[in-house]
Structure formats: structure tokens, C-alpha cells
Amino acid sequence: MNLFDSVMLERRIFANKDVLRPSYIPENLPHRKQQIKQLAEILSAALRGETPSNILIYGKTGTGKTATVKYVAKELEETSHRIGAKSEIVYINSEIFDTQYRVFAYLARIFNRKVPVMGWPTDMVYEAFREGVDRERRCVIVVLDEIDRLVRNGDEVLYNLSRINSELSRARVSVIGISNDLIFTERLDPRVKSSLGEEEIVFPPYDAKQLSDILEERAAVAFNENVLAEGVIPLCAALAAQEHGDARRALDLLRISAEIAERASSDVVTEEHVRMACERIEMNKVAEVVRTLPLHSKIVLGSMLFLGRENCRKKFTSGEIYNMYRKMCVFVGIEPLTQRRVSDLIAELDMLGLLNATVVSRGRYGRTKEISLSVPEKNLRDVLFDHRLKSLESFRIRTQMTL
DNA sequence: CTTCCACGGGAACACTGGGGTG
DNA sequence: CACCCCAGTGTTCCCGTGGAAG
Numbered sequence: 001m002n003l004f005d006s007v008m009l010e011r012r013i014f015a016n017k018d019v020l021r022p023s024y025i026p027e028n029l030p031h032r033k034q035q036i037k038q039l040a041e042i043l044s045a046a047l048r049g050e051t052p053s054n055i056l057i058y059g060k061t062g063t064g065k066t067a068t069v070k071y072v073a074k075e076l077e078e079t080s081h082r083i084g085a086k087s088e089i090v091y092i093n094s095e096i097f098d099t100q101y102r103v104f105a106y107l108a109r110i111f112n113r114k115v116p117v118m119g120w121p122t123d124m125v126y127e128a129f130r131e132g133v134d135r136e137r138r139c140v141i142v143v144l145d146e147i148d149r150l151v152r153n154g155d156e157v158l159y160n161l162s163r164i165n166s167e168l169s170r171a172r173v174s175v176i177g178i179s180n181d182l183i184f185t186e187r188l189d190p191r192v193k194s195s196l197g198e199e200e201i202v203f204p205p206y207d208a209k210q211l212s213d214i215l216e217e218r219a220a221v222a223f224n225e226n227v228l229a230e231g232v233i234p235l236c237a238a239l240a241a242q243e244h245g246d247a248r249r250a251l252d253l254l255r256i257s258a259e260i261a262e263r264a265s266s267d268v269v270t271e272e273h274v275r276m277a278c279e280r281i282e283m284n285k286v287a288e289v290v291r292t293l294p295l296h297s298k299i300v301l302g303s304m305l306f307l308g309r310e311n312c313r314k315k316f317t318s319g320e321i322y323n324m325y326r327k328m329c330v331f332v333g334i335e336p337l338t339q340r341r342v343s344d345l346i347a348e349l350d351m352l353g354l355l356n357a358t359v360v361s362r363g364r365y366g367r368t369k370e371i372s373l374s375v376p377e378k379n380l381r382d383v384l385f386d387h388r389l390k391s392l393e394s395f396r397i398r399t400q401m402t403l
Numbered sequence: 404c405t406t407c408c409a410c411g412g413g414a415a416c417a418c419t420g421g422g423g424t425g
Numbered sequence: 426c427a428c429c430c431c432a433g434t435g436t437t438c439c440c441g442t443g444g445a446a447g
Contacts, residue, residue: 369409415439423430
């Protein structure tokens with residue numbers, strides 16, 4: 001077969017793969033009419049020269065929050081450009097700009113102020129931004145995506161942002177916060193909370209039927225005709241609906257199923273391919289998370305593996321894990337962390353869904369955490385022992401010899 | 404009622420990479 | 426140039442606390 005024959009084969013299934021990617025923002029957002037309308041109504045104030053209310057948007061991952069906001073933002077900017085109103089939308093992903101300093105530095109840079117990546121006191125950065133926006137009469141809408149990330153180390157950013165209007169003479173700033181955590185406002189100062197949540201919009205999870213609609217729409221563009229077997233879309237929708245109605249998940253499933261079919265040189269995507277895709281996504285997710293784990297977290301996970309191997313048990317107490325962790329650290333010549341710190345690492349691993357930890361009180365024998373692995377062992381092994389931990393693979397034999 | 408172990412909040416500290424000032 | 430200031434991150438230290446077995 002010619003080198004390019006295999007490439008040409010791809011065309012048999014995909015017509016345009018990009019529309020299945022998470023970054024793609026469709027022109028039409030099924031089942032989000034109401035949210036779009038609500039958002040547009042609030043923001044339309046900007047076109048009338050008023051300051052739109054601050055908005056909080058809630059919804060789980062893959063419920064279309066970001067897509068909706070970006071879509072409405074685009075429309076708004078176009079309209080305001082057409083009628084000569086000055087409104088700008090700044091989109092900030094708080095996962096990347098996750099501190100007060102970084103948010104204001106980014107904002108200041110948008111408004112043509114030079115601010116170093118670090119080094120300045122924050123009030124100077126804030127001042128640079130304030131001065132930058134206030135240069136001209138305009139309405140600036142700051143979108144803070146994943147806003148809950150910002151609140152983890154204090155709510156000062158939000159406080160400063162919400163009171164900035166009182167220090168502006170020409171410009172006006174309003175904030176749209178996007179959160180997938182429904183209760184994150186509880187950590188906020190009441191004043192910030194009420195100012196930020198003047199309007200609230202909720203994005204409910206999609207059900208299987210709605211996910212099907214979304215998939216159908218994209219599939220019509222993404223695939224050539226008749227490449228999807230009958231039950232493929234309903235199955236992707238159903239699987240994703242089980243996971244809190246995550247549309248991104250559904251689209252990933254569909255795309256990867258098709259990629260698998262393609263690689264198997266199949267002309268059609270079948271339900272079997274979807275099942276394989278489902279498994280692969282799960283494995284990749286775990287592998288990716290584990291690979292990027294900090295060194296000590298890896299050792300903690302590793303200690304679970306070794307404990308499990310030596311004891312034929314699933315659950316271990318934090319004490320057992322810490323002891324094993326220490327031994328392993330000594331073995332590879334790394335200074336062990338304190339128990340307190342390791343307990344935080346365990347909590348993080350729990351959050352990531354790699355471990356399952358529950359606090360139990362064992363009466364006379366004190367309080368502890370019972371911890372078990374919550375992913376298959378085989379998904380961990382290959383990826384856990386990176387170059388620094390290679391030597392640990394012979395760890396088990398040594399311990400048995402010393403016992 | 405005591406006793407025990409580790410949980411987990413909070414303060415303090417060390418360190419990094421960058422500022423501005425004299 | 427030396428020196429101190431600043432935000433941010435990761436860590437240690439200290440300690441009050443929960444709650445069932447004994």
C-alpha cells in the first residue's frame with residue numbers, strides 16, 4: 001500500500017473531525033435557548049450604555065457554559081461594533097490565571113499596560129489595570145471561567161473586581177463568573193457574594209435525549225454519510241448521560257470510537273467501537289493524571305501497590321501507608337515528607353479519584369482513614385515508576401529478604 | 404469516662420523569581 | 426551593585442478534636 005493510501009482511507013469516515021473537538025463552538029447550541037436568551041437580555045444593557053449586572057453561571061462540566069458564554073459574547077461584540085457602542089469582553093480561564101496577581105496582570109496587559117509576570121505588589125498591578133481600562137468610555141465584561149479556582153486562596157480578586165466601578169470615571173466593568181461548583185459562593189465574603197451574584201443562570205445537565213440531539217447535529221457535519229451504525233449515537237449519549245450529562249464526554253466518545261474504527265480499517269463505526277473507546281478514555285484519563293503527579297504523590301500511590309501485593313488486602317490505614325511510604329523514600333534516597341503533608345497528598349489523590357479515603361473511628365484504637373485504590377492496578381503500574389523511581393521495581397524482593 | 408490515633412485547620416517558615424531603590 | 430520588598434508555592438510545626446472500644 002502506498003504511504004498516502006492509508007491517509008486517504010481516513011476520508012472514508014471523517015468529513016470534518018474538528019467539529020467534534022471540545023474547543024469547537026457551534027453556531028447552534030441545542031437545548032440552551034433559554035440560557036442564551038437570559039444571558040443576552042442581561043448583557044444587552046451594555047449596548048444601551050448601561051452597566052450589565054454581574055452574573056454567576058453554574059453547571060457541571062460539559063453542560064455548555066463556556067460555549068454559551070463565548071457564543072453570546074461574540075454576538076454582543078459584533079452588534080456593539082455595528083451600532084458603535086464600546087463594549088469589550090475579556091475571557092479569562094482561571095485555571096491558568098489562578099491568582100489575584102496573575103488575573104490583574106493579564107487584564108492590565110489587555111489594556112496596554114506593561115506589567116511584569118511577577119515582582120510588583122498587587123495593588124500596583126491593580127492600579128495599572130484600573131488606569132488602563134479607564135482610558136476611555138467603554139463597557140468591559142470580564143468572564144472568569146472556572147471561577148472556583150480563584151477562590152481557593154482568598155476572595156480578594158473578586159472583591160477588588162466587584163468594587164472597581166467606584167474608582168472608574170469613564171469605563172464600566174462587569175463580571176461573569178462561571179463555576180461548576182454549586183456551593184463555591186459559601187466561601188465568599190457576603191458583600192462579594194451579593195455583588196457577584198446579582199443574576200444567576202443555571203445550566204442543568206443534559207439528559208440522554210438531549211445529548212443525542214447534540215451528537216446528531218455535529219455528526220452530520222463531522223462524518224460522511226452512512227458511516228455510523230444505528231445504535232452508535234444513542235449509546236454514546238447514554239454512556240455520557242450516566243456521567244452527569246457531560247456533552248464533552250459524549251463528543252469525545254464519538255470521536256474516539258470513529259478513530260478506533262478508522263484504525264481498524266472499518267467502513268462503519270459500530271457499538272463495539274464505542275465500548276472500546278469508553279474503555280480507552282478511562283485508561284488514558286488515569287494514565288495521564290498519574291504521569292503528571294508530583295514525585296511524592298507517586299510514591300504514596302506506589303506504597304498502596306506494594307501494600308496490596310504483600311497483604312492481599314484492599315484497604316489500608318494512613319499509618320500503614322505512611323510507614324510504607326517512608327521505607328520507599330529511604331530506598332530511593334529521597335527525604336520523606338511529614339505525616340501531615342502525606343495526609344494532604346492522600347486527600348488530593350482522593351479528589352483526583354485515584355484513591356478512596358474515608359475517615360473511620362476505631363474506638364479505643366483511635367481515628368484513621370481507610371484508604372483503597374479506586375482504579376485498576378494494571379492502569380497504574382506502567383506509568384507510575386518514572387525514571388526517578390525505576391529502582392523501586394525491585395523494592396518488594398528486598399523487603400521480603402529483610403523480613 | 405477514658406483513651407487512643409490520626410484528622411485537618413492554621414500559623415509559620417523556606418525558597419523562588421522577580422521587582423524597585425540608593 | 427547590594428539590598429530589601431513582594432506574591433506565590435510547598436512544606437513543617439503545633440494542636441484542638443472526634444468518637445467508639447474498652
